[in-house]
Amino acid sequence: MKLFWKKKFAWVNLFYGEPALALILAFQIRQKSRFPLIFLCPEQVPTEVEAALSKLGASVRRVEPIRLEYKAGDDVWNFRYHLTLAKLHAWKLTEFDQIGIIDSDIIFRDSLDRLPELPKAAELSACLIKDGPAAGRFNSGVMCARPNVGTYKRLIEFAHHGRYSKKLPDQNLLGEFWRTTGLLCDLPEEFNERRPERYGDASIYHFAGPKPWVAHHRKVLSHILPDWDRMVSEVKAELTTAGFDSDRLLSSIRTVEFIELEDRQAQFAASLGVRPK
Numbered sequence: 001m002k003l004f005w006k007k008k009f010a011w012v013n014l015f016y017g018e019p020a021l022a023l024i025l026a027f028q029i030r031q032k033s034r035f036p037l038i039f040l041c042p043e044q045v046p047t048e049v050e051a052a053l054s055k056l057g058a059s060v061r062r063v064e065p066i067r068l069e070y071k072a073g074d075d076v077w078n079f080r081y082h083l084t085l086a087k088l089h090a091w092k093l094t095e096f097d098q099i100g101i102i103d104s105d106i107i108f109r110d111s112l113d114r115l116p117e118l119p120k121a122a123e124l125s126a127c128l129i130k131d132g133p134a135a136g137r138f139n140s141g142v143m144c145a146r147p148n149v150g151t152y153k154r155l156i157e158f159a160h161h162g163r164y165s166k167k168l169p170d171q172n173l174l175g176e177f178w179r180t181t182g183l184l185c186d187l188p189e190e191f192n193e194r195r196p197e198r199y200g201d202a203s204i205y206h207f208a209g210p211k212p213w214v215a216h217h218r219k220v221l222s223h224i225l226p227d228w229d230r231m232v233s234e235v236k237a238e239l240t241t242a243g244f245d246s247d248r249l250l251s252s253i254r255t256v257e258f259i260e261l262e263d264r265q266a267q268f269a270a271s272l273g274v275r276p277k
């Protein structure tokens with residue numbers, strides 16, 4: 001047996017106010033991985049949501065938000081991304097040798113534990129973006145990293161003083177940070193497949209473009225919907241059986257709730273006095 005099997009591993013997700021996807025993620029990881037899932041939470045998590053997440057086997061850790069100073073004219077795309085830098089707290093989880101930092105807009109096709117098993121030479125492993133304007137960068141939806149407090153401190157320093165685009169702050173920060181030290185390596189694309197037509201070949205499919213919970217996106221995802229919808233109803237059934245108000249907990253994956261999310265983003269944008277592009 002290879003040595004890296006012995007390493008302690010945890011999945012880490014940044015929870016910022018979207019219970020439905022977090023619950024679906026927890027459900028999938030409990031089903032498809034033997035490793036724990038930790039939610040890093042830069043905001044208060046409602047008691048009911050925390051109870052439901054722990055019912056599905058995940059744990060919740062409160063972390064301080066990492067706030068950037070935005071200025072008018074900053075290259076900003078979507079204001080909900082301002083919270084994503086709290087992801088950097090994952091580098092402080094030194095009780096684990098390795099962590100898998102994952103988005104919640106993903107669906108796992110098979111056992112997840114091939115990912116922790118992969119030997120990794122780099123401090124941070126992710127899938128490179130091969131084409132389009134971001135070619136040569138990487139997608140932060142699925143990353144493997146080694147927690148290290150020294151790295152965490154350097155990342156925080158870079159977050160405040162380094163040069164990177166704040167359009168997708170966490171992804172661009174990590175990409176720039178590791179590009180200059182040359183430590184980023186390539187994960188096989190099957191662990192972060194973002195092309196719907198390649199869904200069948202993926203171990204992890206990432207809804208980076210069209211989302212199955214957005215009504216007008218569903219058409220292009222028709223081949224994925226049976227798996228997705230089945231999983232949502234399984235999560236719902238389990239939560240209902242356990243006495244939770246599953247309709248309410250899962251309501252945000254309905255289109256109407258996303259409209260509210262857009263409103264919250266717009267309010268945040270307005271509070272900063274800048275407009276997203």
Ligand SMILES: [Mn+2]
Nearest residue numbers: 103105141208
């Ligand atoms: Mn994503």
